[in-house]
Amino acid sequence: MNFSRVIYNKFLSSWMRISITVIILIPFAIGIALLLKSLPIIRSDSIFNLVGSGKWAPSEGKFGFRPYILSSVYVTLFSFLFAAPVSFLSAIYLTQFARGRLIKLVYPVIDILAGIPSVIYGVWGVLVIVPFISGFVAPVFNTSSSGFTILAGGIVLAVMCIPYMLNMLLEVLKTVPTGLKEATLSLGATNWETTKHVVLRNCFSGVVSSFGLGITKAFGETLAVMMVVGNTVHISFNPLQSGYPLPALIANNYGEMLSIPLYDSALMFAALLLMTIILVINLFFRFLMYRAVNQ
Amino acid sequence: MYQEVCDNIENLVVEPKVKREEPTTVLKISNLNVNLPNHPILKNINLEVQENKITVLLGPSGCGKTTLLKSINRLTSLTPELKVTGKILIEGEDVLNGRTNIPELRQKMGLLSQRPFPLPFSIYKNIAYGLKLKGVRDKNLIEYNVEKRLREVGLWNEVKDRLNTPASSLSIGQQQRLCLARGLAVKPKIILADEPTSALDPTSSKTIECLLKELKKHYTIILVTHVLRQAVRLADHVVFMYYGEIIEQGEPQELFKHPKTEKLRNYLIDGN
Numbered sequence: 068m069n070f071s072r073v074i075y076n077k078f079l080s081s082w083m084r085i086s087i088t089v090i091i092l093i094p095f096a097i098g099i100a101l102l103l104k105s106l107p108i109i110r111s112d113s114i115f116n117l118v119g120s121g122k123w124a125p126s127e128g129k130f131g132f133r134p135y136i137l138s139s140v141y142v143t144l145f146s147f148l149f150a151a152p153v154s155f156l157s158a159i160y161l162t163q164f165a166r167g168r169l170i171k172l173v174y175p176v177i178d179i180l181a182g183i184p185s186v187i188y189g190v191w192g193v194l195v196i197v198p199f200i201s202g203f204v205a206p207v208f209n210t211s212s213s214g215f216t217i218l219a220g221g222i223v224l225a226v227m228c229i230p231y232m233l234n235m236l237l238e239v240l241k242t243v244p245t246g247l248k249e250a251t252l253s254l255g256a257t258n259w260e261t262t263k264h265v266v267l268r269n270c271f272s273g274v275v276s277s278f279g280l281g282i283t284k285a286f287g288e289t290l291a292v293m294m295v296v297g298n299t300v301h302i303s304f305n306p307l308q309s310g311y312p313l314p315a316l317i318a319n320n321y322g323e324m325l326s327i328p329l330y331d332s333a334l335m336f337a338a339l340l341l342m343t344i345i346l347v348i349n350l351f352f353r354f355l356m357y358r359a360v361n362q
Numbered sequence: 363m364y365q366e367v368c369d370n371i372e373n374l375v376v377e378p379k380v381k382r383e384e385p386t387t388v389l390k391i392s393n394l395n396v397n398l399p400n401h402p403i404l405k406n407i408n409l410e411v412q413e414n415k416i417t418v419l420l421g422p423s424g425c426g427k428t429t430l431l432k433s434i435n436r437l438t439s440l441t442p443e444l445k446v447t448g449k450i451l452i453e454g455e456d457v458l459n460g461r462t463n464i465p466e467l468r469q470k471m472g473l474l475s476q477r478p479f480p481l482p483f484s485i486y487k488n489i490a491y492g493l494k495l496k497g498v499r500d501k502n503l504i505e506y507n508v509e510k511r512l513r514e515v516g517l518w519n520e521v522k523d524r525l526n527t528p529a530s531s532l533s534i535g536q537q538q539r540l541c542l543a544r545g546l547a548v549k550p551k552i553i554l555a556d557e558p559t560s561a562l563d564p565t566s567s568k569t570i571e572c573l574l575k576e577l578k579k580h581y582t583i584i585l586v587t588h589v590l591r592q593a594v595r596l597a598d599h600v601v602f603m604y605y606g607e608i609i610e611q612g613e614p615q616e617l618f619k620h621p622k623t624e625k626l627r628n629y630l631i632d633g634n
Contacts, residue, residue, distance in 0.1 A: 166442045246479045249437050250541065253473035254492040254548055255465040264491070268482045 104335035138310030145221025158236035181230035189294035192223035220296035232281035239273030279352025289314035394448035421603035472545025477561035478537035480529035492548040511543040535566025590633030
């Protein structure tokens with residue numbers, strides 16, 4: 068073989084190997100850096116205390132992350148409750164029932180929604196959702212609310228997650244072979260029976276993983292949620308109260324008040340927590356997928 | 363005794379077949395046209411399919427055989443761009459125009475596709491599924507049917523000890539026979555077989571061919587193929603198609619010995 072072709076081949080394959088190594092190393096590098104940076108606070112108190120305590124008073128050296136974790140979980144849960152059924156039913160409709168023209172209209176709309184920067188969703192939340200909650204939702208429940216609430220965070224996050232989740236679900240549902248649908252229809256099944264019994268069963272693991280990835284995206288989303296969720300540190304299970312999710316804590320405070328001892332380390336610990344929780348959710352959904360595939 | 367009872371119950375579900383002396387037309391297609399926008403796929407198809415015969419749709423790939431087959435059980439409606447006009451009568455019922463209950467209509471025709479598509483269930487459930495759709499709830503009747511259909515396609519002895527394992531664990535040849543059994547479970551009038559051996563090894567292909575020959579005693583079969591030898595082996599009536607048109611049709615002996623058109627003659631030369 069021509070010498071230059073050999074060299075070229077070697078150069079290209081080693082370049083590809085380097086690229087893939089970098090990709091694999093990045094999460095580890097981030098994890099290690101966060102761990103190193105949060106070591107001071109981990110040494111000063113036990114992890115259980117940090118995660119379990121509800122008291123957040125940096126000036127007194129008290130760093131309890133429970134309100135942040137609960138807020139994050141709560142906002143994510145609400146967003147999932149809104150986004151999952153909407154994306155799921157839309158994906159089923161678009162792949163199994165919809166006809167030409169509607170499909171042609173919907174796909175660009177989903178792409179546009181997915182491409183809107185999160186700050187715009189945040190502004191939309193402040194201008195529309197927040198007044199809607201304070202003006203309409205809160206009075207229905209006989210309470211008053213500023214509107215900057217967990218519920219607002221959940222709704223804005225849901226709208227942001229829908230195109231993301233929907234895109235994944237569409238890809239998953241499209242993988243079902245036409246032959247399988249034809250076989251089921253030929254047995255006398257209706258469209259809905261085919262979808263329910265065969266299509267969804269066939270791509271169950273894909274649907275689960277789409278939901279899982281949607282949740283992890285929602286959990287880590289920062290800016291838009293931060294703009295509408297109120298950002299006050301307290302524990303409340305009332306969705307009409309404000310909250311303070313983990314990503315907002317980091318984004319709001321990093322670079323400020325760093326003169327307070329351990330504050331920098333506490334924020335890095337928050338980032339580490341966020342990463343760990345997302346990793347755990349990811350692993351959980353991968354486990355569900357694994358079980359579904361190997362049943 | 364039990365079998366007798368079950369047969370009786372079965373006959374209540376579907377009317378028993380009465381043997382007739384004269385060949386009866388089960389399916390009549392007249393002036394069928396299928397078009398994509400600006401592109402005709404089937405042009406003016408006229409065809410009569412006789413009961414308990416194997417009608418072979420023969421022709422090169424892309425000549426519209428599969429589309430014709432799918433028009434018969436309205437699977438063309440999965441492709442909304444297709445415009446289907448004309449008349450397809452099955453037992454006097456107009457498939458395309460009447461107020462047809464499509465799921466019920468499709469149960470009159472069992473589909474066997476190019477490669478097997480087992481449903482994502484167990485072997486047992488694959489066959490039971492069609493019965494459940496038909497409204498059969500009696501567990502014993504379903505069990506009896508599963509065994510009967512699996513025996514009919516010669517699969518019972520191979521799978522009787524693992525009926526609850528996923529159908530996907532079977533070999534591809536076994537899967538194709540399972541798909542045939544699944545189709546038979548809903549008691550179709552017609553079996554629509556779309557190149558059912560094209561993905562199979564020679565042994566499995568032979569098994570399927572033997573089965574089709576056996577099954578024509580009880581069912582009417584429309585077989586799509588581009589393999590000339592398969593048509594020679596199986597056909598009672600051959601329909602030769604070319605670019606969306608029926609060029610010639612007739613008894614295989616006559617058609618293959620004395621082709622009237624240049625197109626069929628060339629196809630026969632190429633096929634041999």
